[in-house]
Amino acid sequence: MVERIPDSVTEQERWIVKHHIDTVKVEYRQTGTDTAETYVTLIAGKEKVTWRDTTFNKVAQLQLGYNTVVSPKYGVRERVDARDKWEKANARELAEFKRLKAKFEADDGR
Structure with missing residues (x-):
């Protein structure tokens, strides 16, 4: 039986799960004459x-x-926890994969 790899998670998902937020600030930044973007700190x-x-x-x-x-939104904490658990259980293989990937991408003569 092949082990199912949990979905990858974003840095933002991991950050929101691992931190207890004590302050939220919302800022509107002007991007054009009649446009703005909203940022959350x-x-x-x-x-x-x-x-x-x-x-x-x-x-x-x-x-x-x-x-x-x-x-975190519904399901985000569970996905991050599952991915962290899988990465911990496969740490040696993941390190080897990253090392080989970096080696062969650097040697790629295209």
């Missing part, structure tokens, strides 16, 4: 990331109420 202790709102909306959700909470 998430602060977790001394760490901070800023994403466009479209990226934020793919991986997280704001739960408004007495205390506003940022949490």
Whole structure:
């Protein structure tokens, strides 16, 4: 039986799962005469990331109420946990794969 490899996860998905957000800031940046983009800054202790709102909306959700909470979207935490567990169990093979991939991509004479 072949082991099923869990779906890969993005840096943003991994970040939102691994951090407890204590501050959320929203900023609108003018991109043209009549256009703007929305950016969300998430602060977790001394760490901070800023994403466009479209990226934020793919991986997280704001739960408004007495205390506003940022949490991963449904299923993101499980996917990140499954991928982390798989990567840990296959660490040696993954390291060898990355080493060989870098070697042969560098030697590719195209």
